[in-house]
Amino acid sequence: MALLEIKDLTLRFGGLCAVNALSLEIEDGSIRSLIGPNGAGKTCVFNCLTGFYKPSDGEMLFQGQSLVNKKPHYITFLGMARTFQNLRLFKEMTVLENVMSGMHCRTNAAFFTTVLRTKSQKAEEKHIREVSEECLDFVGILDKKNHMARNLPYGDQRRVEWARALATQPKLLLLDEPAAGLNKDEKSKLIELMHRIRDDRKITIFLIEHDMGLVMKVSEKIFVIDYGVKIAEGTAKEVRDNPKVVEAYLGKEEEEESA
Amino acid sequence: MALHEVLLQQLFNGLLIGSFYGLVAIGYSMVYGIIKLLNFAHGDIYMIGAFSGLIFLTIAAPVIGAGWPSLILGLLISMTLVGLLGVVIQRVAYRPMLKAPRLSILITALAVSMILYNTVMIISAGRYRVFPAEVGTESFFIGTLRLTETRIILIVAAFSLMFILHMFITRTMYGKAMRAIALDRDTCQLMGIDVYKIIAITFFVGSALAAAAGIMAGVYYGTIHFFMGFLIGLKAFTAAVIGGIGIIPGAMLGGLLLGLLEAFGTQIPFIGTVWKDVFSFAFLILFLIFKPNGLLGRSESERM
Amino acid sequence: MAENKKKPKLTTPLESIIESLFRFFDNKVYRYTALFAASGFLLILPSLSSRFTQEIMTNLFFYVVVCLGLNIIIGYAGLLHLGYAAFFAVGAYTTGIMSSRFGIDFWLTLPFSVVAAVLAGLAIGFPTLRLRGDYLAIVTLGFGEITRLTIRNLDITGGAVGLIGIQRPVFFGITLNQISHFYYMFFILAILAIFVSYRLHDSRMGRAWEYIREDEDAAAAMGINVTTSRLYAFIIGSSFGAVAGSFFAAKMTAISPDSFMFIHSVMFLMAVVLGGMGKIPGVVLGCIIVVLIPEISRDIGQYRLLIFAFMLLIIMLYRPQGIWPDRPTISAKE
Numbered sequence: 089m090a091l092l093e094i095k096d097l098t099l100r101f102g103g104l105c106a107v108n109a110l111s112l113e114i115e116d117g118s119i120r121s122l123i124g125p126n127g128a129g130k131t132c133v134f135n136c137l138t139g140f141y142k143p144s145d146g147e148m149l150f151q152g153q154s155l156v157n158k159k160p161h162y163i164t165f166l167g168m169a170r171t172f173q174n175l176r177l178f179k180e181m182t183v184l185e186n187v188m189s190g191m192h193c194r195t196n197a198a199f200f201t202t203v204l205r206t207k208s209q210k211a212e213e214k215h216i217r218e219v220s221e222e223c224l225d226f227v228g229i230l231d232k233k234n235h236m237a238r239n240l241p242y243g244d245q246r247r248v249e250w251a252r253a254l255a256t257q258p259k260l261l262l263l264d265e266p267a268a269g270l271n272k273d274e275k276s277k278l279i280e281l282m283h284r285i286r287d288d289r290k291i292t293i294f295l296i297e298h299d300m301g302l303v304m305k306v307s308e309k310i311f312v313i314d315y316g317v318k319i320a321e322g323t324a325k326e327v328r329d330n331p332k333v334v335e336a337y338l339g340k341e342e343e344e345e346s347a
Numbered sequence: 348m349a350l351h352e353v354l355l356q357q358l359f360n361g362l363l364i365g366s367f368y369g370l371v372a373i374g375y376s377m378v379y380g381i382i383k384l385l386n387f388a389h390g391d392i393y394m395i396g397a398f399s400g401l402i403f404l405t406i407a408a409p410v411i412g413a414g415w416p417s418l419i420l421g422l423l424i425s426m427t428l429v430g431l432l433g434v435v436i437q438r439v440a441y442r443p444m445l446k447a448p449r450l451s452i453l454i455t456a457l458a459v460s461m462i463l464y465n466t467v468m469i470i471s472a473g474r475y476r477v478f479p480a481e482v483g484t485e486s487f488f489i490g491t492l493r494l495t496e497t498r499i500i501l502i503v504a505a506f507s508l509m510f511i512l513h514m515f516i517t518r519t520m521y522g523k524a525m526r527a528i529a530l531d532r533d534t535c536q537l538m539g540i541d542v543y544k545i546i547a548i549t550f551f552v553g554s555a556l557a558a559a560a561g562i563m564a565g566v567y568y569g570t571i572h573f574f575m576g577f578l579i580g581l582k583a584f585t586a587a588v589i590g591g592i593g594i595i596p597g598a599m600l601g602g603l604l605l606g607l608l609e610a611f612g613t614q615i616p617f618i619g620t621v622w623k624d625v626f627s628f629a630f631l632i633l634f635l636i637f638k639p640n641g642l643l644g645r646s647e648s649e650r651m
Numbered sequence: 652m653a654e655n656k657k658k659p660k661l662t663t664p665l666e667s668i669i670e671s672l673f674r675f676f677d678n679k680v681y682r683y684t685a686l687f688a689a690s691g692f693l694l695i696l697p698s699l700s701s702r703f704t705q706e707i708m709t710n711l712f713f714y715v716v717v718c719l720g721l722n723i724i725i726g727y728a729g730l731l732h733l734g735y736a737a738f739f740a741v742g743a744y745t746t747g748i749m750s751s752r753f754g755i756d757f758w759l760t761l762p763f764s765v766v767a768a769v770l771a772g773l774a775i776g777f778p779t780l781r782l783r784g785d786y787l788a789i790v791t792l793g794f795g796e797i798t799r800l801t802i803r804n805l806d807i808t809g810g811a812v813g814l815i816g817i818q819r820p821v822f823f824g825i826t827l828n829q830i831s832h833f834y835y836m837f838f839i840l841a842i843l844a845i846f847v848s849y850r851l852h853d854s855r856m857g858r859a860w861e862y863i864r865e866d867e868d869a870a871a872a873m874g875i876n877v878t879t880s881r882l883y884a885f886i887i888g889s890s891f892g893a894v895a896g897s898f899f900a901a902k903m904t905a906i907s908p909d910s911f912m913f914i915h916s917v918m919f920l921m922a923v924v925l926g927g928m929g930k931i932p933g934v935v936l937g938c939i940i941v942v943l944i945p946e947i948s949r950d951i952g953q954y955r956l957l958i959f960a961f962m963l964l965i966i967m968l969y970r971p972q973g974i975w976p977d978r979p980t981i982s983a984k985e
Contacts (some may be wrong), residue, residue, distance in 0.1 A: 192862075193875070213855070450784065457733075459961075460959075462960045622804065628794075639786060
């Protein structure tokens with residue numbers, strides 16, 4: 089059974105159809121990409137999956153469980169974490185505190201244990217800290233844990249977002265344009281990081297990306313959508329050779345390939 | 348009186364009170380529409396309007412009397428002055444806060460409200476003041492409907508102001524710019540619209556209309572008080588929400604509906620005048636919970 | 652813009668003084684010595700001072716309890732609550748009615764007072780916390796007025812006159828009826844309130860509030876239940892108010908609707924914001940300002956609120972984080 093199964097997902101805003109009868113499957117342990125021209129509805133798919141938008145129609149199954157009408161925090165609890173296209177860090181908090189937010193849904197200290205500072209509460213706080221530091225170490229910025237998030241360079245802020253998502257201990261990680269704004273060096277590190285996330289942590293990855301080179305390198309299978317409709321799926325080569333894809337990106341008349 | 352006669356009378360009363368609510372609600376709605384600020388001080392602007400009318404009449408009465416001509420003059424002068432006060436408040440207190448967190452600007456608005464009403468409280472020694480307009484109080488009947496000349500003039504004046512505003516919003520460049528800014532402030536700035544000027548005009552218009560409502564309320568009730576803005580501020584906000592906050596015709600409609608609701612509400616034996624305000628507040632809360640976008644508002648996108 | 656203002660410049664003498672103060676109190680020994688000295692002074696104060704001073708200090712402690720409760724709602728969770736006096740009234744009237752009408756012992760009324768506040772908090776919070784923040788402000792304001800008007804109109808609450816004959820609490824055989832008794836009682840309550848606030852702030856729950864305040868969507872995406880977290884803040888904050896209200900009723904032995912007006916909610920709000928919302932020393936400082944300034948100069952009288960309102964405006968415009976200083980170094984260290 090696939091880890092994530094989307095069946096006929098449709099999202100309408102007024103008369104506009106942002107996602108139209110989209111179906112796809114993500115197998116456990118894979119890296120999958122969703123590509124498409126600007127405004128094709130890619131982020132809308134993510135927002136539906138993570139509960140930020142309510143789909144107009146269709147079904148989304150995560151480990152066999154429906155995600156329709158579930159709230160974002162519950163979906164995260166089920167094991168699906170995301171990053172945002174424009175960084176959404178808690179800017180006025182430290183890097184470590186940012187990552188600790190991910191552990192919230194895996195812990196449960198409430199009012200009385202907190203006020204009495206019981207043994208279990210102390211142990212839990214320690215656990216939160218350790219896991220968060222481990223995640224920071226994994227993405228390679230443990231040395232910056234006490235910095236204010238807003239003071240980090242852009243590339244490092246991205247890493248904080250990944251660490252934060254990893255701290256929720258997901259089974260599936262949704263990355264919304266993870267390479268946007270990164271330089272060449274950072275991009276190659278990102279590819280390596282994604283492979284490590286999948287291989288060492290056994291986390292499935294589903295990403296949206298504009299950088300074709302990166303997508304082709306990292307993902308075993310690619311889905312292409314345009315105007316909310318899936319127009320192709322397959323390996324990097326299959327997709328690249330698909331005339332519909334070329335048409336969506338370059339327009340109908342032009343046949344020549346661009347790198 | 349037979350039931351339908353009572354209802355007819357209450358219909359008229361409701362429309363009159365409702366038009367005051369509407370005039371104040373417009374200011375709330377315009378400001379909310381353009382800078383997303385819940386202007387707590389707006390009710391106090393209405394109160395300041397009433398007091399500036401009182402001051403004008405007190406000065407003018409020995410010279411030109413306190414009848415309709417001097418009332419109209421007083422109305423225009425007060426509207427201008429209070430409108431300018433609104434602009435000054437906007438410039439000093441709100442403009443520096445436009446990019447601050449929402450909580451901060453709300454507290455700022457609350458502070459402005461406190462400053463306004465405490466100032467008037469000190470000046471007026473916290474007492475009720477008689478509004479010195481000398482206008483007709485004799486009543487006459489149309490059928491069984493009891494009316495006074497004053498009430499008819501007030502209701503006509505209120506509706507005329509709403510009509511003028513409607514023309515201003517729909518027919519002028521300023522109105523167009525206001526609506527554009529409400530949609531996207533940053534883009535407007537890029538398009539060369541003087542955003543701050545339009546915001547200032549919005550405050551001027553909103554405050555002037557509230558001042559007009561304040562003076563009319565002074566004429567209608569006969570006495571004014573430094574705390575009169577608190578309750579009407581809340582009710583006008585309710586009216587703005589009923590119509591869909593940010594939508595100007597909605598504010599007028601909401602004001603009239605709320606006025607009618609209250610007028611008829613006092614006729615329900617269980618509610619009566621004692622529970623009247625509880626009834627209004629409860630209505631406000633229920634409305635906010637169940638229909639936060641108002642009657643004319645479009646529901647927000649399907650975001651959960 | 653805001654970003655630039657917060658950039659630290661360690662140049663002014665004031666900032667270096669603040670920094671050295673913070674450094675000084677980083678040392679645990681110094682910090683606890685100072686705390687013990689201050690508590691010791693406050694403990695022996697009643698035997699040194701007049702009734703009048705004790706009365707003012709009791710009022711200050713009372714404010715600290717109430718405002719720390721409100722601080723959980725406004726400062727921690729970022730929800731503008733304009734009807735806090737209502738929750739305070741719920742506590743005071745629960746104790747008042749049970750004590751004066753049914754002769755129930757004060758201490759037994761306390762749990763009921765908390766339960767009543769929790770129920771009221773749930774009733775108002777549950778449907779409204781998913782609304783936009785500024786709507787919440789109006790709803791709480793309306794709720795505050797409804798509560799006051801209802802108290803005024805009902806028989807069981809004694810209408811506009813209020814309740815009289817609320818029994819004094821008995822503590823280990825001693826009837827608490829001296830001002831010094833209440834001084835100590837509110838002192839203990841204030842210490843408890845500070846303690847609970849500290850523990851909450853530095854915890855999983857406190858962090859969740861901070862995440863939500865910073866970015867609601869990101870917090871939700873990290874698995875934080877925004878509505879529930881806010882509801883917690885609302886309930887805990889309301890309970891603080893209710894407990895303070897119960898003790899207030901016991902101290903006064905008579906309560907009337909006039910003690911729970913909108914203006915009281917505003918005074919609490921001012922105390923929270925002036926010192927620095929979200930910061931415990933800031934809130935305590937705010938309470939000192941709001942309680943002591945009118946006492947220092949009796950002439951201020953009617954100008955009191957006007958002065959506070961101007962202070963509030965100036966604080967919001969020039970120092971939204973309140974009077975209590977921020978540590979200047981946190982971001983300068985890198």
